[in-house]
Structure formats: structure tokens, C-alpha cells
């Protein structure tokens with residue numbers, strides 16, 4: 277086998293709509309001899325408080341990722357040539373037992389991540405961030421989280437249940453998985469349950485860039501603030517697609533008006549170059565509410581942006597070693 281990464285199927289030879297639906301038409305993980313970054317699905321939505329359907333997110337995002345091309349001009353990087361990216365398929369989780377599902381996700385994430393493979397996980401609802409953070413913190417210790425979302429997701433319980441899509445970051449903070457001096461939400465908006473929600477969120481270790489801040493500040497200044505908060509240590513990136521305005525991402529379970537444009541989000545993500553990204557997820561894509569693949573395409577581009585940031589970091593890391 278050549279030591280060059282195996283890239284996507286060439287769209288000038290095999291039409292995009294033909295062939296198997298791996299993310300970006302990449303090889304499967306079992307078709308390559310090592311994997312730098314695994315794209316893995318978690319078809320789980322038993323933690324939702326409103327519309328269900330994110331269990332179909334991984335298949336939808338893969339299907340919407342067929343048009344991605346090999347070269348990222350703004351970052352001047354080829355994300356599938358600078359590193360071996362492969363599709364690791366889906367983690368099969370129990371839809372009837374949330375605690376059991378969480379164990380399965382954590383175990384699979386630890387196994388896939390053994391040997392230094394980074395995970396880009398496609399959900400699934402936001403509950404899955406908790407076991408993914410457990411796996412990441414087991415390896416790196418407490419991490420910074422940059423959390424793109426309309427919602428805080430640091431609420432305590434729903435119907436007395438501690439493990440839901442509105443609670444993962446409170447549980448993660450309580451378990452010591454987060455570095456409370458370096459966590460940040462981006463894109464928060466909409467009604468809360470009470471003023472206390474924001475105060476408690478701060479105690480748990482989060483600062484907030486509100487969606488409205490994009491109205492008053494430039495994307496560059498948001499990026500600067502984000503980079504200052506996240507610092508030099510390990511960073512986990514969690515992206516709830518409902519951070520986007522419903523006009524840009526209608527296919528989601530708890531939509532809120534007044535969100536980011538996809539351009540604002542992609543631009544902000546580009547600002548993560550150079551940070552020590554140890555893992556990422558893209559969650560809450562619910563295809564039944566999507567139109568014309570708007571949400572699926574946005575999520576696929578978000579994934580491409582993250583893979584490009586990782587590729588750029590790898591290139592710059594190996595340049596620094598020379």
C-alpha cells in the first residue's frame with residue numbers, strides 16, 4: 277500500500293451520486309491501514325425534549341457531503357491529502373436505554389481513538405457530547421469546550437432525568453471533564469427558563485458569545501475572543517447545527533429564530549487553526565424537517581471546515597518539526 281493518504285473517489289471519474297455514501301466519499305476505516313481522523317456516526321435521539329429525528333442525522337449528513345471537493349482555498353489546505361480521513365460507520369446504540377447508550381458511545385469512542393485517531397462525530401442529539409467528552413477527558417484530562425449552539429445545554433434535569441440533550445455540559449462540568457477557565461458557548465439566543473440559567477452556566481465554567489454579538493461585533497473580534505478563552509491546552513469542539521438560523525438549518529429538533537448564518541459559522545470555525553483540537557462533534561441534524569438538504573449541506577461543510585483546520589494544524593506541526 278502507498279504511504280499517501282487514500283482520498284475521496286474522484287468525482288471526474290465516478291459521478292458523485294454513484295457509489296457508497298461515506299462522508300465526502302472517503303474510504304471506509306477498514307479499507308485503509310491507519311486513520312488520522314475518523315468520521316463516525318451516532319444515530320441516537322432518545323435524549324430530545326421536542327422534535328425527534330436526529331437518529332437519521334449521520335446518514336443525511338453523509339448523503340449531503342457528496343459535493344465536497346479536495347482543496348480548501350481559504351485555508352490553502354487539502355484536508356484529505358494532509359492526513360488520512362476515513363469513515364468509521366455508525367456506533368450502534370440502544371434507543372430504549374439512555375445510560376446503556378452512553379456507555380456504548382464512550383467505549384466505542386475510546387476504542388476508535390486508541391492510537392491517536394481523532395474523532396469527528398456526527399449525531400445524533402446533543403446528549404452524545406457527554407460520553408464523547410468522557411472519552412476525550414480520559415485521554416487528555418479536563419478539556420476546554422467551545423460549544424456552538426442556540427442553547428446553553430447546561431440545564432439540570434428534564435422530567436427528573438439527568439442525561440438529556442439539554443444537560444450534557446452540566447454533567448460534564450460536574451464530572452470534572454471540563455477546564456472551567458477555558459469553556460465558551462457561541463451563538464446563544466432565545467428565551468431561557470430563568471435569569472438563573474446564565475448565572476449557573478457561568479459557575480459551571482462557561483462564558484457566552486451571544487448570537488446578538490455577531491450583530492454588534494465583527495467575526496474577527498469573535499474569533500479573537502474565542503482564541504483567548506480557549507488558550508493552548510486541549511480543545512473539544514461541539515457544534516449543534518441549531519446554532520444556525522432556521523433559515524440556514526431548518527432540519528433540527530429545537531429551532532430558535534435569530535441565529536448565525538452558515539457563512540458566519542464557517543468563518544468562525546476557520547479561526548480555530550493553530551489550537552490543540554482533540555475532537556469534535558456535529559449534532560442535532562434532523563432530516564425530516566430539512567428542505568432541499570439545506571441543513572445536511574451546512575453540516576457537511578461544517579465537517580469539512582473542521583477537517584481542514586485539523587489538516588492545517590498537522591501541516592504546520594510537521595513544518596515546525598523540520
Ligand SMILES: N=C(N)NCCCC(=O)O
Pocket residue numbers: 325326402427429441442516518529530560
Ligand atoms: N440541545 C438542543 N438542541 N436543545 C436543548 C433544548 C432543551 C430544551 O428543550 O429546553
Ligand SMILES: [Zn+2]
Pocket residue numbers: 425426427516518519530560
Ligand atoms: Zn441547540
Ligand SMILES: [Zn+2]
Pocket residue numbers: 402425427429441516560
Ligand atoms: Zn445542543
